Amino acid sequence: MKNKPVIIDLKNISVSFENQKILNNISLYIRDGEFLTLLGPSGCGKTTTLRIIAGFLQQDSGDVIFEGKNINGVPAYKRQVNTIFQRYALFPHLNVYENIAFGLRLKKWKEDAIKEKVSEMLTLVNLKGFGPRRIDSLSGGQQQRVAIARALAVNPRVVLLDEPLGALDLKLRKDMQIELKNIQQKLGITFIYVTHDQEEALSMSDTVVVMDGGEIQQIGTPLDIYNEPKNAFVADFIGESNILDGVMKEDFTVEFNNIKFQCVDKGFKKNEPVDVVIRPEDIDVVAPEDGMLQGTVTSVTFKGVHYEIIVDIDNFKWMIQTTEKSEVGDVIGISIDPDEMHIMKKSQYSGLYGDYSSFSDEFDELSEA
Amino acid sequence: MKKSSFAQKLMNAPYIIWSVLFIVAPLIMVIYYAFTDSTGAFTLSNIAQIGDYATTFVLSISYGAIATVICLLIAYPFAYFLAQTKASFQSVATMLVMLPMWMSFLIRTYSWITILGESGVINSFLGLFGIEPLQMLNTGGAVILGMVYNFLPYMILPLYTAMSKMDKSLIEAAQDLGCNKFYCLRKVIFPLTIPGIASGVTMVFVPSVSTFYISQKLGGGQITLIGDVIEGQFQTAYNYNLGAALSLVLMVMILICLGVLNYFTDSDDDGGVLI
Numbered sequence: 250m251k252n253k254p255v256i257i258d259l260k261n262i263s264v265s266f267e268n269q270k271i272l273n274n275i276s277l278y279i280r281d282g283e284f285l286t287l288l289g290p291s292g293c294g295k296t297t298t299l300r301i302i303a304g305f306l307q308q309d310s311g312d313v314i315f316e317g318k319n320i321n322g323v324p325a326y327k328r329q330v331n332t333i334f335q336r337y338a339l340f341p342h343l344n345v346y347e348n349i350a351f352g353l354r355l356k357k358w359k360e361d362a363i364k365e366k367v368s369e370m371l372t373l374v375n376l377k378g379f380g381p382r383r384i385d386s387l388s389g390g391q392q393q394r395v396a397i398a399r400a401l402a403v404n405p406r407v408v409l410l411d412e413p414l415g416a417l418d419l420k421l422r423k424d425m426q427i428e429l430k431n432i433q434q435k436l437g438i439t440f441i442y443v444t445h446d447q448e449e450a451l452s453m454s455d456t457v458v459v460m461d462g463g464e465i466q467q468i469g470t471p472l473d474i475y476n477e478p479k480n481a482f483v484a485d486f487i488g489e490s491n492i493l494d495g496v497m498k499e500d501f502t503v504e505f506n507n508i509k510f511q512c513v514d515k516g517f518k519k520n521e522p523v524d525v526v527i528r529p530e531d532i533d534v535v536a537p538e539d540g541m542l543q544g545t546v547t548s549v550t551f552k553g554v555h556y557e558i559i560v561d562i563d564n565f566k567w568m569i570q571t572t573e574k575s576e577v578g579d580v581i582g583i584s585i586d587p588d589e590m591h592i593m594k595k596s597q598y599s600g601l602y603g604d605y606s607s608f609s610d611e612f613d614e615l616s617e618a
Numbered sequence: 619m620k621k622s623s624f625a626q627k628l629m630n631a632p633y634i635i636w637s638v639l640f641i642v643a644p645l646i647m648v649i650y651y652a653f654t655d656s657t658g659a660f661t662l663s664n665i666a667q668i669g670d671y672a673t674t675f676v677l678s679i680s681y682g683a684i685a686t687v688i689c690l691l692i693a694y695p696f697a698y699f700l701a702q703t704k705a706s707f708q709s710v711a712t713m714l715v716m717l718p719m720w721m722s723f724l725i726r727t728y729s730w731i732t733i734l735g736e737s738g739v740i741n742s743f744l745g746l747f748g749i750e751p752l753q754m755l756n757t758g759g760a761v762i763l764g765m766v767y768n769f770l771p772y773m774i775l776p777l778y779t780a781m782s783k784m785d786k787s788l789i790e791a792a793q794d795l796g797c798n799k800f801y802c803l804r805k806v807i808f809p810l811t812i813p814g815i816a817s818g819v820t821m822v823f824v825p826s827v828s829t830f831y832i833s834q835k836l837g838g839g840q841i842t843l844i845g846d847v848i849e850g851q852f853q854t855a856y857n858y859n860l861g862a863a864l865s866l867v868l869m870v871m872i873l874i875c876l877g878v879l880n881y882f883t884d885s886d887d888d889g890g891v892l893i
Contacts, residue, residue, distance in 0.1 A: 305790055325793040338791035342809045351805075352795035403795060 262311035289460035331405040346380035352403035370398035485602035492603020514592040531589035540582015651862030664863035682827035685765035693773040701781035756838030764832040772821035780814025
């Protein structure tokens, strides 16, 4: 992926609506054939970024470069990018065949070439024989497949996907994730995917762009984003994190809970305040006397593969995922390997995330839905 | 489908009574009068006389058709642009469109006499520049103007509804697939607003064809439409039988016109779009 040429380059893009900044100086490049995901909570500017690439929206300042050419002001219908819309936007007055053929007819393809392409697309999305069907006779999943076929039929260089699986139920969504990824790899087309679902982003993407408040928080591979989050927002948004207030005493030594720990990070100033991220699955539960820290279990939830326990250590509630069973009220010790501690510079998000004192499973599920 | 209970049937009763009293019964009476003579005996002579009014029928339908086309040409772009404005502006604008309907149809039509007449507003203004009074009143143009003016809101409102209901992402999808503005209109917006066009055309064409007041006031007796003839049969000639026969034939002709329209605009479904 690294040696592929850049296909889209966004330079210093800013957009405001009614004096409210939606995008604040976004710069981002996308390589040919890459599966890139714009990930963030609603209102973070991810869809706006997509609409600027599609040409539905003009940026206030900055440049959109497509294969080295500035395409500011080029209308959507002249761009070599196609969008798969959140609610599919299939033409209700046309049947499946005509929906897929729509773009080809505009390109003045010959009728037999259209026929061939449409049947190729229907095969690709597993809808063989659905050509004459009416759009409103299809299920949500089938409509989604038609939308994919319609966008891919015109041989786009880049496909933009705006939360395409958001309206599908969980099982179907998982299947479609795999299918979309397969299609993308088979055709070798660049996909720019917008989602607020971090799991979807991690499992499908080559590159994840985490956004919040109209700014890019971090760009990296799914592994980088998970293992080396840049700030508390990224650490919290991607997976679960315990984020502690710490001080970097010197290279390879960090202090939190008034105890010095060995770590693998360096390059900070002496005594620089930092955020320390420790993933719940990286913490080992041990006997109290063997632990680096000791605390009291305040809640235990069985999750199938593991237990999720909340432990109060010096009035800070940690989340720990472990296969060891413990009971509420138990005093336990915890042990953390030096390379499981990730040190981040302080940011505007410090102190906002990473404490499970107000944690409730139900609340978490509600906010994800 | 569940069978409706007695209570549900009872709820429908007022509607059924209303329909029978004001739709079915008058229709039966029209048919009865059309096929009987003044003594009440069955006859086809009323229908046989229709041939004498062929030119009036043609004139009425042509005037109605012209007025409908003009309304469509004005209302379509108007509704299109209106649907794209801010929501607050849309509600004000639709209210302004409906505002004339709050006044009596008769008064509104009458006021055009004072605008178009020989000493009316326009001619007085032209007189300031030494221009001779134009003959505007009592012409076919004045009658068509009256129809367009009176029935335009009935064209705008269904079109506006159809346009504002349309999912905006469909237009984006069309642009995305390579449609410029013109193709967007032709391939997506137009086909999706056909139900609105069909109901607008119906609501303008039907009253235009059968009007008598507009042609009397703005045509000044020079233009006789079929509505005038029918009114004359009931009001002055007291020949209810011929009047009913004319009405019946007019009704059939309108139904045929709308049937033809539907045949061309119906995209294999959307059965109940009329009205």
